[in-house]
Every structure is written in C-alpha cells, then in structure tokens.
Amino acid sequence: MNTQTTMQDPLLAGLNNKQLEAVTLPQQSALILAGAGSGKTRVLTARIAWLIQTEQVSPTGLLAVTFTNKAAKEMLTRITASLPINTRGMWVGTFHGLCNRLLRAHHREAGLPASFQILDIADQLSMIKRLMKLMNVDDEKFPPKQVQNYINGCKDEGLRAHAVDAYDPHSQKLREIFEEYDKQCQRDGVADFAELLLRCYELLERDTNIRQHYQSRFRYILVDEFQDTNRLQYQWLKLLAGKDNCMFAVGDDDQSIYGFRGARVGNMRDFETDFNVQSIVKLEENYRSHSNILDAANAIISHNKNRLGKNLWTSAGAGEPVRVYQAYNDNDEAQFIVDEIKMLHAEGTELGEMAMLYRSNAQSRVLEHALFSANLPYRVYGGLRFFERAEIKHALAYMRLIANANDDTALLRVINFPARGIGARSLEQLQEAARAGNCSLWQAAINKVGNGKVGGKGIDGFVALIRQMVDEAYGISLAELAELATTLSGLKAHYQNEKEGEDRIANLEELVTAAVAFTNQDFGNHSNADGETEQDLLTQFLSHASLEAGEHQADVGREALQLMTVHASKGLEFKVVFISGLEEGLCPHEQSTYEANGLEEERRLMYVAVTRARQRLYLSHAQSRMLHGQVRYGIPSRFLDEIPDKLLKHLNSKPVAKSGYGRDYNELPAVMSKQQSSTQKNAMPWKVGQQVAHNKFGNGVVVSYEGNANDMRVQVNFGREGLKWLALEFAKLTAI
Numbered sequence: 006m007n008t009q010t011t012m013q014d015p016l017l018a019g020l021n022n023k024q025l026e027a028v029t030l031p032q033q034s035a036l037i038l039a040g041a042g043s044g045k046t047r048v049l050t051a052r053i054a055w056l057i058q059t060e061q062v063s064p065t066g067l068l069a070v071t072f073t074n075k076a077a078k079e080m081l082t083r084i085t086a087s088l089p090i091n092t093r094g095m096w097v098g099t100f101h102g103l104c105n106r107l108l109r110a111h112h113r114e115a116g117l118p119a120s121f122q123i124l125d126i127a128d129q130l131s132m133i134k135r136l137m138k139l140m141n142v143d144d145e146k147f148p149p150k151q152v153q154n155y156i157n158g159c160k161d162e163g164l165r166a167h168a169v170d171a172y173d174p175h176s177q178k179l180r181e182i183f184e185e186y187d188k189q190c191q192r193d194g195v196a197d198f199a200e201l202l203l204r205c206y207e208l209l210e211r212d213t214n215i216r217q218h219y220q221s222r223f224r225y226i227l228v229d230e231f232q233d234t235n236r237l238q239y240q241w242l243k244l245l246a247g248k249d250n251c252m253f254a255v256g257d258d259d260q261s262i263y264g265f266r267g268a269r270v271g272n273m274r275d276f277e278t279d280f281n282v283q284s285i286v287k288l289e290e291n292y293r294s295h296s297n298i299l300d301a302a303n304a305i306i307s308h309n310k311n312r313l314g315k316n317l318w319t320s321a322g323a324g325e326p327v328r329v330y331q332a333y334n335d336n337d338e339a340q341f342i343v344d345e346i347k348m349l350h351a352e353g354t355e356l357g358e359m360a361m362l363y364r365s366n367a368q369s370r371v372l373e374h375a376l377f378s379a380n381l382p383y384r385v386y387g388g389l390r391f392f393e394r395a396e397i398k399h400a401l402a403y404m405r406l407i408a409n410a411n412d413d414t415a416l417l418r419v420i421n422f423p424a425r426g427i428g429a430r431s432l433e434q435l436q437e438a439a440r441a442g443n444c445s446l447w448q449a450a451i452n453k454v455g456n457g458k459v460g461g462k463g464i465d466g467f468v469a470l471i472r473q474m475v476d477e478a479y480g481i482s483l484a485e486l487a488e489l490a491t492t493l494s495g496l497k498a499h500y501q502n503e504k505e506g507e508d509r510i511a512n513l514e515e516l517v518t519a520a521v522a523f524t525n526q527d528f529g530n531h532s533n534a535d536g537e538t539e540q541d542l543l544t545q546f547l548s549h550a551s552l553e554a555g556e557h558q559a560d561v562g563r564e565a566l567q568l569m570t571v572h573a574s575k576g577l578e579f580k581v582v583f584i585s586g587l588e589e590g591l592c593p594h595e596q597s598t599y600e601a602n603g604l605e606e607e608r609r610l611m612y613v614a615v616t617r618a619r620q621r622l623y624l625s626h627a628q629s630r631m632l633h634g635q636v637r638y639g640i641p642s643r644f645l646d647e648i649p650d651k652l653l654k655h656l657n658s659k660p661v662a663k664s665g666y667g668r669d670y671n672e673l674p675a676v677m678s679k680q681q682s683s684t685q686k687n688a689m690p691w692k693v694g695q696q697v698a699h700n701k702f703g704n705g706v707v708v709s710y711e712g713n714a715n716d717m718r719v720q721v722n723f724g725r726e727g728l729k730w731l732a733l734e735f736a737k738l739t740a741i
C-alpha cells in the first residue's frame with residue numbers, strides 16, 4: 006500500500022496510524038478492541054469504503070451489522086458521500102433487519118408465508134396472554150411477562166421447545182406454553198423478533214444451497230458493537246462466515262450492557278479462536294471527550310474486575326469539570342436540568358446537541374413534564390413510539406389483515422374496534438371454532454358467515470368489511486391503502502366522536518404521510534438488483550413499522566432535546582449530557598444486586614452514559630423521588646464516589662456525608678428512611694425540607710442550596726409563588 010496516496014484519500018484522511026492499520030488490514034478476520042469514542046464505528050465505515058474502492062470488493066459482497074437502523078443509514082450516507090456507488094443492494098442493517106430480509110427472499114424454504122408479519126413485543130405479550138387463557142394457565146403462577154422472557158431467552162440461546170430441559174412441573178408447563186405459542190405463530194403466519202433470527206439460523210444450517218450461496222456472496226462480514234452479540238447471533242455470524250470469509254468485528258468489552266438479554270462478552274474470546282484471528286488492533290486515543298470526562302469514565306470502569314484491559318487517553322485537554330448537582334427531589338432535579346438547558350441554549354448550544362439520559366424509562370415522565378412546562382421541544386428516543394401508539398396499531402392491524410387475514414393477533418385487535426357489537430361470548434365461540442377446526446380465526450369466521458350461529462351479524466359485518474378492503478386495495482398505492490385502513494375501517498369516524506380525539510386523528514393522518522415517505526424513499530430493502538424477490542410494498546411497510554418503530558422520531562430535525570435510556574444511547578455522542586437519577590437502587594439498579602455480575606454490568610452502563618458526552622457532563626441525584634407511585638429516599642450512587650474529586654464541581658454545597666455514608670454498600674439499604682436522609686444535611690443554616698416564611702413570598706419549603714460561606718443561596722418552594730433562589734445573606738427567612 007502506498008501510504009502517501011492513502012493519506013490523501015478522503016476516505017482515510019485524518020485517521021491515526023492505528024485506525025489506518027485497522028482499516029487497511031489484509032483480508033483475514035480481525036478484532037478491533039477499543040474503548041468508547043476511539044473511532045471504532047468510523048473505522049468500520051472506512052473499512053467498507055476501502056474494501057470497495059481499493060480492494061475492488063463489490064458493494065453487494067459485503068454484509069455489515071450495526072446496532073440500530075439509524076446507525077445503518079448513517080453508515081450508508083457516509084459511504085455514498087465519499088464513493089460514487091449505489092448502496093441500494095447493500096446488506097447493511099441490524100441483525101433483525103438482515104434476517105427479515107433473508108427470510109423474505111426464502112420464505113418458502115423457511116416455512117413462512119410470503120407476507121409473514123412481525124410480532125412486536127406488545128403483540129407478542131397479548132398473544133401469550135390469550136394462549137394462556139385458552140390453556141387455563143394460572144397467570145399468577147406464570148406471569149405472562151416472565152413467560153415472554155422465558156420464550157425469548159430460549160430462542161436467543163438457539164433453543165426450540167423440544168430442546169429445552171424441563172424436569173419439574175413448573176418448567177414443564179413453561180415449555181408447553183412455549184410449544185403452543187410457536188404453533189400459534191406458525192398458524193397465524195407471524196414471527197416475533199427472536200424468531201426472525203432463530204428461523205434464519207435454522208434455514209442456513211439446514212439448507213446447504215442457501216448457506217453456500219450466501220457464504221460465497223458475503224466474503225466480508227463487519228460487525229459493530231460486537232460485545233453485545235448473544236449466543237445465537239454469534240452462531241449466525243459463524244454460519245454465514247463459513248471457513249473462508251473474513252470477519253471484521255469491532256467492540257468494547259467495557260460497554261457490554263445487554264448481558265441481561267443474553268449478550269456474551271465471551272464471544273470476543275471465542276471469536277479469536279473460532280476465526281483464527283491474526284490481528285487484534287487496539288485503539289487507545291479517544292476523539293470524543295475532554296479528559297475530565299474521560300478520566301471520570303476510566304475511574305469508574307477501573308472498579309470492574311472482569312475486563313480485557315485497555316487504556317484510553319485524549320489529547321483534547323482537560324476541558325470543563327464534571328458538574329454534580331444534588332437535588333431536593335425529582336422535580337427539583339428536572340427543574341435544574343431545564344434551567345441549565347435554557348441557559349446553554351441561550352448561549353448558542355443547539356437543543357439537538359444536548360441529551361438527557363436515565364437508567365429506567367419510568368424516570369422520563371418528570372423530565373418530560375418539566376420540558377413541556379418550559380416549552381422546550383424534546384424527543385423521547387426509544388420511548389412510546391409512533392408505531393406503538395394505540396390508534397396506529399389499530400390502523401396497522403387493518404393493513405395487516407389486508408395482507409394476510411389469517412393473522413389472529415391483528416384480527417383480535419380490531420374485530421370489535423370500532424365497536425360493532427361483537428361481544429366476549431361471540432369471540433369465545435369463534436376461538437373455540439378455530440381451535441376445533443385447527444384453523445385461523447378468519448377461517449373460522451368465514452366458515453360461519455351467514456349461519457347466524459357464531460357471533461351473529463357483527464361477525465358477518467366484519468368479514469364483509471375486510472373483504473371489501475381487500476377488493477378496494479387491489480392496485481392502489483400504499484398511501485391510499487393507509488387511507489383506506491383509517492377511513493373504511495371506521496377508525497377516523499370513531500375518534501372524531503371521541504373527546505380529545507384530535508391527536509389520534511392527526512396521528513392517523515401522519516400514518517398516510519409515513520406511507521408516502523416510505524414509498525418515495527429508498528429503504529434499501531425493496532431492491533431486486535441482485536435477483537432477490539421483490540417484496541410487496543405493503544408487507545415491507547408493515548415490517549418497517551415493526552422493526553424501525555421509533556428510530557425516526559429522534560431523527561427528524563435536530564432542533565429538539567434528546568431523551569433516552571442509557572441503553573438506547575449506545576454509540577451516540579452529544580455536546581452536553583445530563584445523567585439524572587444517580588441514586589443507589591436506581592443506578593445501580595436494585596435488581597443488579599441480586600444477579601451475578603449484575604453490579605459490573607451496571608457499572609458498564611454508567612461508563613457508556615458518561616462517555617456519550619463531548620464537552621460538558623452533568624450528574625445529578627435527588628434526595629427523594631416519586632417512582633411507581635411511591636416516595637423513595639435515595640442516597641447518592643456509589644458511582645459518584647468512584648470519580649476522583651478533582652474532576653468534579655459540586656454545584657450546590659457538597660453532601661457532608663461523603664465519608665459519613667459509611668460506604669459499605671452491602672450494609673446500606675437501597676431505599677433510606679426519611680429520617681436518615683435528612684440527618685445528612687447540616688452544612689447550612691436551613692435544612693432541606695424546613696418550612697420557612699418570607700415577608701414577600703409568604704410560606705415555603707427549603708428545597709436546595711448552593712455555594713458556600715458568604716455567597717450561599719437557598720432555593721425555596723413558595724407554592725403558588727413558585728420556586729425562588731434567594732441569597733441567604735439578604736433573604737431574611739424565618740423558621741415556622
């Protein structure tokens with residue numbers, strides 16, 4: 006390779022030596038093991054471009070697995086920006102997306118109908134509940150959510166019901182539900198997320214022709230976020246790679262945060278031997294964060310024992326200290342964050358450059374409320390997403406029935422929505438008839454149409470409606486079809502009569518817009534440039550709705566704050582990051598103390614969160630918080646203590662109890678009593694929680710304080726007068 010020309014190549018420009026080495030490695034399997042922000046994703050993208058441009062690899066001869074669809078799109082955009090190629094036929098996507106694509110092309114061999122639908126998590130749960138009812142299974146002994154985790158867990162391990170060990174009655178029952186569930190999915194022609202992968206794996210394993218076809222096609226397989234692959238994903242990659250193909254895996258063991266879903270860091274070690282890895286490249290320069298942030302992250306993660314070990318440094322300079330805020334309660338914490346955001350925004354930081362991260366979804370409600378009240382636009386990334394909203398799911402169910410009327414889940418969702426007089430009794434009869442005839446509900450319904458016995462007129466009307474929809478759908482565009490599903494179904498009319506139904510109608514209209522966008526956009530999947538079967542657009546759109554739900558939300562326009570769980574923030578970066586709720590019991594999560602390695606995984610999660618920040622990082626915790634309808638009194642997270650004090654700036658007076666907490670976490674309860682919590686605060690004249698009177702604002706409660714000695718300020722909640730910051734010296738507060 007000629008280094009001179011390579012360095013001038015825009016694809017490779019700016020890469021450091023180690024990165025360059027990784028990008029231009031010879032054709033063999035390699036592992037790039039590197040810390041956060043060291044350019045792993047950038048290297049992977051550059052490697053793809055380099056293979057195409059320099060090594061003359063056909064774009065369709067590569068397969069790249071990314072963590073989100075968003076990342077896949079970004080990667081394709083970057084490649085097209087530097088190379089004049091058509092990326093339509095390229096296989097870049099998530100495990101689920103790629104498996105879906107492969108199964109569509111070979112649905113017959115995989116034993117699936119051409120228009121098989123994807124069952125999302127919520128639909129899967131409702132199917133399990135329905136099935137358990139039919140099987141008379143006690144849902145107290147077998148909580149459906151646990152059954153769902155069990156089924157998905159087995160599939161992630163590559164196991165079908167018959168292969169699961171079950172020696173006691175409880176496990177035997179679980180296995181039986183699993184078996185029935187799979188049969189039901191097969192009857193309905195649907196596949197859940199885990200099924201996509203397992204089905205695809207089984208297909209490749211069983212069908213030598215198909216396997217060899219893809220093995221000889223994908224000579225290069227590239228995987229981002231390799232540390233989070235589970236056993237089945239790893240086996241799937243192994244099958245595809247065969248003996249001769251080159252696998253290029255990039256990952257960071259310190260960012261493995263999906264252990265609870267079966268991800269195995271051990272895959273990294275296995276990979277070295279299974280793939281005869283000759284080169285392990287370590288990247289140690291971080292380009293994302295200033296050193297105060299990076300040092301904080303390094304200090305936290307150094308408390309983990311189970312590490313492969315690497316150093317991470319930056320030449321970016323110390324930058325700003327990491328800011329720590331102790332809030333009185335969750336509202337105060339949210340208000341603090343909002344105030345800081347307003348200030349930063351006024352100073353010129355774009356809203357889209359700022360992110361609020363939290364450990365659990367439930368924490369977002371208070372933050373959202375504060376943002377809403379402050380009129381700040383925000384987007385919840387990975388929260389309740391457009392395609393998951395009830396009215397959208399209803400409309401999609403009609404569309405699914407148009408594609409495949411045997412889809413029981415879709416049918417049950419809308420058979421009586423909007424209401425058409427089909428009662429529980431009629432539905433039960435229909436379900437019994439379906440079971441007796443071993444057929445779908447739709448089949449049972451059409452067999453009975455007109456005989457007046459089962460379900461009566463209501464069901465007849467529904468059958469006629471779906472038939473009419475199918476007739477009218479013939480030959481029309483996807484957008485017209487979406488329109489049909491929202492109007493002919495009666496959904497729009499239904500919401501028109503509902504109080505506050507405007508939002509729902511607006512969402513239904515948005516669905517038509519989404520269909521137009523989908524038709525116009527190149528989603529990569531519906532190309533048949535390389536001989537794949539053309540999927541029909543409706544089926545593609547429905548798969549898209551299940552697979553990509555929500556990822557758009559964060560994409561549209563940059564001018565909104567980004568809210569997300571730490572899990573969802575993986576791979577992303579922001580100029581300013583707020584991590585809230587840093588309390589024992591929340592982060593680390595209570596659950597983690599019961600599980601082996603649970604605490605280490607929580608620490609990796611904290612490491613991921615901290616390393617998302619480029620310039621400024623805020624860490625906050627609250628003395629009390631309302632969660633799941635209960636007030637909790639928390640103590641600061643141990644992770645705060647793991648950061649050297651010299652990197653921190655305490656925005657209000659530092660908690661006195663730095664040493665006083667004892668710091669023997671094994672002895673500390675996750676939730677403290679109110680008594681304990683308030684005795685920790687004695688560094689200022691007013692205790693947090695003290696009732697005080699002010700001659701202008703009236704009575705209030707001290708919620709927080711900051712500064713020290715002469716310039717201490719106290720924050721008081723004066724009820725109707727609102728929250729006020731007052732300089733203690735002048736405030737003239739009296740205790741009441």
Ligand SMILES: Nc1ncnc2c1ncn2[C@@H]1O[C@H](COP(=O)(O)OP(=O)(O)OP(=O)(O)O)[C@@H](O)[C@H]1O
Pocket residue numbers: 019020021024039040041042043044045046047048257260291292293575576577578
């Ligand atoms: N050689 C380089 N020169 C300048 N900037 C770089 C270089 N390499 C990477 N970067 C930038 O550093 C940031 C982090 O890169 P990237 O997202 O690829 O890291 P990563 O290792 O994938 O991080 P994570 O572990 O969080 O996924 C990006 O903004 C990227 O553009």
Ligand SMILES: [Mg+2]
Pocket residue numbers: 045046047229576
């Ligand atoms: Mg990355």
